[in-house]
Amino acid sequence: MRRSDRGSPMHDIIVSxxxxxxxxxxxxxxxxxxxxxxxxxxxxxTASTPPGTIRNAARRVIVxxxxxxxxxxxxxxxxxxxxxxxxxxxxxxxxxxxPQLDRPMAHFDADxxxxxxxxxxxxxxxxxxxxxxxxxxxxxxxxxxxxxxxxSFALKAAxxxxxxxxxxxxxxxxxxxxxPEGQPKFATPAQLAAADFNVDANYKPIMTADKLWSRPxxxxxxxxxxxxxxxxxxxxxxxxxxxxxxxxxxxxxxxTVDLAIGAFREQIRRSxxxxxxxxxxxxxxxxxxxxxxxxxxQWKYCENAxxxxxxxxxxxKINSRFAFRTSVK
Amino acid sequence: MRRSDRGSPMHDIIVSxxxxxxxxxxxxxxxxxxxxxxxxxxxxxTASTPPGTIRNAARRVIVxxxxxxxxxxxxxxxxxxxxxxxxxxxxxxxxxxxPQLDRPMAHFDADxxxxxxxxxxxxxxxxxxxxxxxxxxxxxxxxxxxxxxxxSFALKAAxxxxxxxxxxxxxxxxxxxxxPEGQPKFATPAQLAAADFNVDANYKPIMTADKLWSRPxxxxxxxxxxxxxxxxxxxxxxxxxxxxxxxxxxxxxxxTVDLAIGAFREQIRRSxxxxxxxxxxxxxxxxxxxxxxxxxxQWKYCENAxxxxxxxxxxxKINSRFAFRTSVK
Numbered sequence: 161m162r163r164s165d166r167g168s169p170m171h172d173i174i175v176s177x178x179x180x181x182x183x184x185x186x187x188x189x190x191x192x193x194x195x196x197x198x199x200x201x202x203x204x205x206t207a208s209t210p211p212g213t214i215r216n217a218a219r220r221v222i223v224x225x226x227x228x229x230x231x232x233x234x235x236x237x238x239x240x241x242x243x244x245x246x247x248x249x250x251x252x253x254x255x256x257x258x259p260q261l262d263r264p265m266a267h268f269d270a271d272x273x274x275x276x277x278x279x280x281x282x283x284x285x286x287x288x289x290x291x292x293x294x295x296x297x298x299x300x301x302x303x304x305x306x307x308x309x310x311x312s313f314a315l316k317a318a319x320x321x322x323x324x325x326x327x328x329x330x331x332x333x334x335x336x337x338x339x340p341e342g343q344p345k346f347a348t349p350a351q352l353a354a355a356d357f358n359v360d361a362n363y364k365p366i367m368t369a370d371k372l373w374s375r376p377x378x379x380x381x382x383x384x385x386x387x388x389x390x391x392x393x394x395x396x397x398x399x400x401x402x403x404x405x406x407x408x409x410x411x412x413x414x415x416t417v418d419l420a421i422g423a424f425r426e427q428i429r430r431s432x433x434x435x436x437x438x439x440x441x442x443x444x445x446x447x448x449x450x451x452x453x454x455x456x457x458q459w460k461y462c463e464n465a466x467x468x469x470x471x472x473x474x475x476x477k478i479n480s481r482f483a484f485r486t487s488v489k
Numbered sequence: 490m491r492r493s494d495r496g497s498p499m500h501d502i503i504v505s506x507x508x509x510x511x512x513x514x515x516x517x518x519x520x521x522x523x524x525x526x527x528x529x530x531x532x533x534x535t536a537s538t539p540p541g542t543i544r545n546a547a548r549r550v551i552v553x554x555x556x557x558x559x560x561x562x563x564x565x566x567x568x569x570x571x572x573x574x575x576x577x578x579x580x581x582x583x584x585x586x587x588p589q590l591d592r593p594m595a596h597f598d599a600d601x602x603x604x605x606x607x608x609x610x611x612x613x614x615x616x617x618x619x620x621x622x623x624x625x626x627x628x629x630x631x632x633x634x635x636x637x638x639x640x641s642f643a644l645k646a647a648x649x650x651x652x653x654x655x656x657x658x659x660x661x662x663x664x665x666x667x668x669p670e671g672q673p674k675f676a677t678p679a680q681l682a683a684a685d686f687n688v689d690a691n692y693k694p695i696m697t698a699d700k701l702w703s704r705p706x707x708x709x710x711x712x713x714x715x716x717x718x719x720x721x722x723x724x725x726x727x728x729x730x731x732x733x734x735x736x737x738x739x740x741x742x743x744x745t746v747d748l749a750i751g752a753f754r755e756q757i758r759r760s761x762x763x764x765x766x767x768x769x770x771x772x773x774x775x776x777x778x779x780x781x782x783x784x785x786x787q788w789k790y791c792e793n794a795x796x797x798x799x800x801x802x803x804x805x806k807i808n809s810r811f812a813f814r815t816s817v818k
Contacts, residue, residue, distance in 0.1 A: 233800065234799070252616065252795075277609070280609050284582070284605065467580055468580055470582050471557065
């Protein structure tokens with residue numbers, strides 16, 4: 161039967177149907193770690209830990225920027241997509257449906273969603289995590305919906321989203337001075353769970369969003385808050401079956417990645433207001449940075465832990481002025 | 490169970506899990522056609538046509554460029570990806586496995602494959618075809634593998650690839666002067682079928698690839714060959730259940746789209762050698778152009794038949810020089 165009816169079921173869009181047999185030529189934690197497997201297991205097991213599991217602070221931290229955001233590409237998208245009264249995409253890179261959050265459309269204004277390409281980028285990172293054997297034991301995200309989506313799509317692409325509940329941590333939110341109109345209406349963990357995000361409803365955040373907005377924060381204070389949060393999350397004791405110790409993943413903003421690179425090193429490097437002004441230029445969507453804790457408890461940047469994603473172009477639109485020229489040059 | 494083993498099964502990468510309820514705000518053939526449904530059906534049915542079907546020349550022609558090509562982004566990819574003796578991707582935008590064609594790696598050199606993003610672009614176009622109710626009855630492609638892949642992924646994303654066999658037409662191949670080393674080793678329809686492409690093994694092409702390479706062709710001759718081929722394919726009598734008449738899709742190169750825009754109009758507009766020199770700039774990957782035949786048998790460009798695809802960025806790599814700066818500015 162011809163399935164051309166508007167609204168009829170669509171097949172899943174699959175990136176690569178045969179992705180079982182191959183792998184990337186990149187370093188895994190096994191390749192890069194400097195601690196022998198048995199020694200590590202022995203030192204970190206305790207009497208109360210089930211056999212085969214380890215309880216320890218993070219051995220590896222993966223920090224990631226969210227995927228491509230819709231409002232960046234499509235200014236005024238809420239008005240333009242809702243002319244008929246309900247949301248309708250007007251570009252194939254817009255999601256066909258928005259996350260089924262029980263909230264007004266206006267709440268998407270300061271809390272935007274991923275584009276389709278942003279979703280695919282997150283999925284590619286998830287595939288990289290799986291194939292390079294560096295799946296996280298624990299995932300934290302900024303409360304921004306685009307970050308929760310990025311974490312969720314990465315875990316789903318790795319076939320791993322039922323294994324790890326996402327911890328929504330308001331202390332990871334970006335610089336509040338970027339939001340002169342005040343606190344965005346973030347979806348609550350309960351709303352996110354109802355929309356099929358596997359969030360941890362029992363997670364007790366370091367800071368609530370209300371606390372974050374309780375007083376103005378300078379850019380320097382933002383940097384301090386973020387770097388302190390990152391280092392604190394890396395010291396939480398977690399359980400893993402990975403003999404090298406727990407892997408945590410933190411999904412945030414461009415500034416999160418920059419501040420992480422400044423935090424997970426011997427001597428802290430801060431980010432200035434000037435640095436953070438156009439930070440998105442330096443850390444593209446779904447940029448990742450991976451840090452490993454050495455035997456001497458030093459953090460080291462691990463350049464090849466994940467493959468990069470290289471792609472091109474920004475529109476499929478033809479150049480009409482050229483195409484509709486009337487004569488040969 | 491934790492699935493972190495190298496080579497363990499991966500879940501399908503899905504762009505949007507809930508894409509049933511919504512649609513794009515774009516014109517369908519019903520909206521744009523100027524022929525009433527019943528009149529068209531009456532004039533084009535013949536005694537030998539089964540009830541509910543029509544036999545006629547194309548009513549709509551969709552011309553499309555292939556998706557993002559691997560060799561463009563990753564020069565020397567064959568050597569670099571095969572250092573271990575077998576193909577291994579070294580970027581998350583490279584396919585995890587190549588199409589399972591029974592041919593030497595060297596044949597991919599002049600006959601490259603799509604990137605993962607190229608695949609996703611093709612799938613997005615397929616989704617647009619489905620939702621805008623303009624699925625093709627007949628699909629032709631250039632013999633270049635990237636074009637066959639693009640057609641196949643678009644049809645698959647529309648859940649329609651088992652309905653339409655792809656006709657590989659060497660006369661649609663691009664300018665042979667772009668291949669100074671001679672004819673690429675195209676996969677045969679039999680090889681493509683064995684690699685799970687739904688190609689029409691019985692299709693008799695206008696021209697074989699050997700014929701195409703039997704003598705040198707100037708750029709002007711290329712333009713003539715292509716425009717003649719496009720117009721000829723549009724006159725083939727096809728069967729459809731679409732009351733407006735058959736829809737054909739042609740997947741080719743950037744120059745194919747430009748030459749189509751020059752061909753499907755009242756008076757032909759040719760493309761000069763200068764026009765074709767950097768034609769890819771004007772027609773991005775997966776650019777589409779749609780033409781409808783009017784009641785007076787004139788071809789008209791139909792601007793809004795398919796939604797555009799707008800996206801951004803070209804790498805997920807961080808800017809290391811910035812990231813690893815040692816002090817605050």
